[in-house]
Structures are given as structure tokens and as C-alpha cells.
Amino acid sequence: MKVLLINGSPRTNGNTARALQEVANSLAAEGIETETVWIGKKPVRGCIACYQCMEKSLGRCIFNDDVANRIVEKLPTADGIIVGAPVYCGQPNGAFLAVWQRVCISARKHIECKPAASIAICRRGGSTAAYQCMNMPFEGLNCPLVTSQYWNILFGMNEGECEKDTEGMQTMRTLGRNMAWLLKNLKRGDAIPRPADEPWQPMHFIR
Template structure:
């Protein structure tokens, strides 16, 4: 089994990377393979709701950034951790653009797979960032992996996350809880328990 850790920071070695590394260490200690997916510092397009992914299949029509690579990596993963720094009390724009398109064009790569969200900040905005990113999980039938506190780590300059002992313990508990849930899902599948088939009804309030 493998967990994909998506780093929504442009900094490869920043505090978001440090938080994700702590989660990865706990997962690996429990026998779960991990892979870090770095969104990087290059531009990532927003979704323009062109609907082409509905007709052409295989991912997003825009293939000049990392989003289709993210979808491909997601198909090979059994669970996810999405990490973001806090910008203006909100997730990074790059992770929002990437996840908007990845979940729209390749949502079935994530469905029914466990996920967790990690927010990293100098001071404020972690709760709103945590809330925004969790919505991707809950709209796509993904079991949400919890911890012993909100999934936050504090630190501004690279390396400062090392001083947040409680935050790093929270990250390790995410990893251990994720490993436990993955094994439960694996055991359920071996016993013939299949994910439910969802109902769908699309309405609006324009009359």
C-alpha cells in the first residue's frame, strides 16, 4: 500500500515539507510506502469548467502543468495527505488550482481512498485552510483521517517547524491512524466488503 503526500508549497524544503515528512515517517514505520508529490513553483492553471474532461477522458485538457501527472500518481495510491502553507488565512493558490482540476477531471482516482489535510502557518489561518482542503475529501466520498488535534504545524522560516513538538506529534498520529485505516480497508476488501455505490441527483435553486 502507498500514500501520496502532496506538497502545496513552492518550497521543496520548507515547513510544509517538514510536516509531511513527519507523517511519512510514521506511515513507513507502520509498513506503508510513501511518495511525495511536489506541486513545484511553476504556474498551475485554474479550472475553466470547459467540460472537455467529461468527453475526452484521461484527465484535464490542459496538459502543460503538473495536474495530469498528479491524477496519474493518484491512481496508483491508496491514500493521500494534502499539505499547504497558509497564505492570507487560506491554502496556497497552487494547491487549490491543482485540486480543483484533479478532482474534477480525475475524481475517481481519489474516491473511497482515505485522505488527510495538513496546514502550516506562521500564526493564524490554519483552521480555515484545514476547512477548505477537507471539502475536497468530503465531496468525493473519501474517509477523513483524523489525529489528536487539528492537523496544524507552526513555523514561518524553514526549519522552525522543528520547534512545534505538539504539531509534529499530531503529524505522526495522522500517519499511524492512516496506516491503521488502510489495513482495515484492506481487510474488509479481503472479506468481500465493497464500497457503496453512490446515488446522484443534480438540482439547482434557479426558477
């Protein structure tokens, strides 16, 4: 079993990377593999609402010139998904949101129903708002949200400073164990299948 970890920070070795590493170590101890995709420092696009990914059922974004489709390619083989992002101005950082919104819209079929978690990292404030924001796509895609002993948040300013937030680091380890616990239970031969969905009733509030 494999969990895809997405590092939304522009810092390679920042606090988001450290948080995800702590989760990865915890998952490894439970026998679960991880793969990390870093969104990097290069320019990224926001969604332009062309709807081509949906109308043509592309399963990926029409734009291939940034990291979005590299994430999309990793999704089909992921049993679980964890996104991590730093808090900028009380929100998840813009580059992460720009990429992740395109991934969620174009590759929703590879995210749907998979156990998922968000992690928000900040110096002082805004982490719970960012955490809530990051959970929103998962909540609309039937994903069981994986939680921990506290909200999945961590504090630190400079690279590696989050190590001093010992409770936050413990929260990361618990998150890894909880993800492993859920994945193992869902994979059991006697797991009860998810009930069938009703046909979707799109409702755009147009009369």
C-alpha cells in the first residue's frame, strides 16, 4: 500500500517537508510505502475554467507546463493522499492552491473515496483556517478524512524550526499511524464495500 504525500511549500527542506517526513516515517513503521511530490519553486498556473478536462474526460489538466500533471500521474496508484502546505496570509500558500485545485477538478476520479489528510504549517496563526480550506476538496469527493490526536497543524518559522513543536510532531506521527490503521482495515478481505451512489443531480440554482 502506498500513500502519496504532496509538499506544497516552495522550500525543499522546510517545515512542510519535515512534517511530511515525520508522517512518512510513521507510515513506514506500519509497513506503508510513501512517495512525495514537491510542487517546487517554478511558476504554476491557476485553473482557467476551460472545463476541457471535464468535457473531454481527460483525467488530467490541459496544461502540461507545470507540476500539476506530475501529481495527477501519481494518483492512480496511491491508496491514500496527504497534502501539506505552509500558511501564507492565513491561507494555504497560493502556488499550492493553484496546482491542487486543477488536480482535484481534472483527476477527481483518482482522489474520490481514498483516505486523505491535510497538514497546515505556520509561524503563529491561520493554520486552522488553512487546514479547513485544504480539507474542502476531500470533503466533496467522498474521502474519509484522516485525523490525529489534534488538528493536523504544526508550528515553526525557519526551516526545521517545527522540530521544537514536539506536540505537533507527535500529532504528525499519530496521523501516520491513523492513516495506516484505516488503510489496513479498508484493504481487509472482509471490508464492507462502500454503498452505491445515487445518480448525481447537478443543481446550479438556475431557474
